[in-house]
Amino acid sequence: MAKGTALAQDQLSALADIVGPDRVLAGPEASEQYGRDWTRAHAPAPCAVVLPGSIG
Structure with missing residues (x-):
């Protein structure tokens, strides 16, 4: 399975500008959680995780 590709800091900053820095995870903590x-059959390697601000 292919590994994720790291995002550049400016890409992570752009995501944080949109949703807030507390909603963007990158690095080992993103992959671990x-x-x-x-299914637990696949183990993707996310380069970043963007959490929702609300679900409603």
């Missing part, structure tokens, strides 16, 4: 799907 969010680097799997519901």
Whole structure:
């Protein structure tokens, strides 16, 4: 399975500008918590995770 590609700092900053810095995870913490799907059969390697501000 292919590994994720690191995002440049300006890309991470752009995401943080849109949703807020507390909603953008990158690096090992993103992979450890969010680097799997519901089947547990696949182990994606996210380069970043953007969390929603609301779900409603």
